[in-house]
Amino acid sequence: MSAAAKDATRAEGTHVTTRSMAEAAKRASRGLAPLSEDRRNAALEAMANALEAHAAELLAASAEDVLAAEHATEKLPAATLSRLKLNATKLAEMVAQVRSVAALPDPLGRTLDAIELDDQDPSTTSGAPGPSHLGNRDQPATNAGLHLTKLSVPLGVLAVIFEARPDAVTQIASLAIKSGNAVLLKPGKEVERTAAAIVHVLREALASVDLPADSVALVVGRERTNELLTMHDLIDLAIPRGSKQLVDYVMANSRIPVLGHSEGICHIYVDRAANEELAMRVIEDAKSDYPAACNAVETVLVHREIATEFLPKLAEHLRARGITLHGDAITQQILRGMEILPVHDWHTEYGELELSLGIVSSLDAAIDHIHTHGSSHTESILTEDPIAAERFLREVDAAGVFHNASTRFADGFRYGFGAEVGISTSKFHARGPVGLEGLTTYKYVLRGAGHTAGDYRGADGRSFTHRRKL
């Protein structure tokens, strides 16, 4: 084992404190941040190669996890068991995903804004360079004048808490490295052996191309999660990936900013000027394309004027596709004869082939309903009336507002972001589907030649030019 590889395994021991792991991640992040795109992409390639080279060990570790899960006293649901199992096909997909992240555009070093504050140097330094000058005034970085740029940079250290998905390890680690961030990974108990094996391989791969191995580290145990969530001085962003319970827990217990969403109560409003055929297709897709997804629709609001004609057709269409329907009193009245369950509240994320139907008296009432019961995730209006559509798009306060399209499009891949970190219902930092950009912040870089603020003071002071250069 090489010295680098030894170094790679050291911090995986259980004797290390959580704080010292976070400190190591912070140090690693300082080393990662200034690396060129080539260096980061080379690391991703090394990670992909190492995963392929160690496939047998990874599958063996997963087999242990599966065996343990099958013999556990508390049985896992079949869906969870299938998700946690690693096989050759899934591993190949994970490797392909690491390579696809490498192929994405670099999120770092982008000039987000550029403003010339002054086009001249202070008069006192405009003469010949003194003895300690290196005379490099031709460099673009030191053009005459005072120049401000807003530059994208990594956040620093991410803490990702996820559940029984081994593929989350490689996906998150590759997004972190691509965006110049270190990452602490806390897997669900059911995939601990697999996650440990993957992280071990990734750390060796990082060390092999001279990147800090501590850029990716495994954190095991619930107490350590709680400790992590208090370390706002070392960790920059917490990302929970999993059930609503997990997300709520992290949001309630974190002193670190949290990226994610705990609920996806998405609405479709069928306006009185909707195309009926279009509405039925879109609603069916929004519910049944993948009912467990956060961007699946939970409530369909129908304008009163078309309710008696449209609702029976819609209900029949949806029931024929196995969708259980709930309805408010008027809906139940209109659909009498059909089995329509009552709506208990308007705030249930079914996650199944199940849907609430409601009647609204106007576009305003629909918007009010959405603001009262929605989770600001994704809301769609179906209408052929462009004025109603534009009002809905303008007035509804949500991460996604759609016209004549399924809520299921709220997704980083479908939006064209290439990779998705998660979907944020917060209004801060990143809203909606979050790609690599959500793992960056920016800094203002100011280049001068001895400029002082006092020179710009008072009636005789210099004036700022404030010319936008982007």
Next chain:
Amino acid sequence: MSAAAKDATRAEGTHVTTRSMAEAAKRASRGLAPLSEDRRNAALEAMANALEAHAAELLAASAEDVLAAEHATEKLPAATLSRLKLNATKLAEMVAQVRSVAALPDPLGRTLDAIELDDQDPSTTSGAPGPSHLGNRDQPATNAGLHLTKLSVPLGVLAVIFEARPDAVTQIASLAIKSGNAVLLKPGKEVERTAAAIVHVLREALASVDLPADSVALVVGRERTNELLTMHDLIDLAIPRGSKQLVDYVMANSRIPVLGHSEGICHIYVDRAANEELAMRVIEDAKSDYPAACNAVETVLVHREIATEFLPKLAEHLRARGITLHGDAITQQILRGMEILPVHDWHTEYGELELSLGIVSSLDAAIDHIHTHGSSHTESILTEDPIAAERFLREVDAAGVFHNASTRFADGFRYGFGAEVGISTSKFHARGPVGLEGLTTYKYVLRGAGHTAGDYRGADGRSFTHRRKL
């Protein structure tokens, strides 16, 4: 009094609960968000006119505050007394500032990104429009295909907690209205009468141009502040403006995201290739231009190789300008004979004509020192060596990284943002000086023609075009 004006005064009563005030602000924000730029600018003009028309009442209210402060058992510092006093000149400046905010570019409705997801409509709706079609397919909003735009929108409701500055009321209220946000204003006790009088005038002005009066409301009393800070379901952003104590208190007690900074520990690193004359001018400016500002320098780090030659000149220069110097052991050794106080820690924000001097052995040591002791506010390197400069700018993790310029440039006006909400040392949402943009978020607007996610699934599915249109 008009009905609108009566409405304007109603919510100012003390019988209203804090929650119902926040709810009224949320409702007002829903009304504000979709307003055109013209409507918002007209409101700002009405606010400016009303402040001028009611000058006498405002000055009278301020006189009461001043009288109360002068007769209080606990005497206020002279600087605070001068800040809280409103006179005709200051009022004229406040009015001018409201008008200058109106003149700023609109932060809302900007297209931050535009991506074509598909250039075609689903085949099933490409035929002749059905009976419920309105046939408005010529509208740009409903071009063929599936189109995503990322649009800037207001945050919603701001809660601003400030101290003894009456000008903060008009400044914050005008920034809020310009950016389409409602604002709850909690003034310091010493300016309560003045703030109440100003808010009353502003609410009448808003109502007079048919904007919701509840867009601007006054909150009085410390208990109400604490209540506000728990209402994360109604309030989107908390902005503390005042002392470190106030900011720390808000940050520790808020469940709402906080914009601001509690500390400004700014460094200047004098590299071995620095121009001495430039360094002395910049350091003098960074300390003495306005020592109480957060962007004033607190620590100057000098490269070991130039310390014995440069430090005595620098120390003499600064002492001649009345700056008290602290130094580490080596600095004290080099400057023996001068009165150099010890450095207690490297983490004191002096806020006075006082400065810490330290010696570092390398650029790396300077960066380490800054990462260990800095507050990620603003850091500057003084050097004629472009390689050292670029390394510093790239590797230092702070909201502002400067080359050959005074830290005092870290300011929204100097950066060319026109108005400043505050300076953020958080990496989230807004970092560094924050202008109107920091009071906005965005939403993703998707326009389709019945597009369903299922159409893009599987080998026979449609493909996304993902053409960037901006």
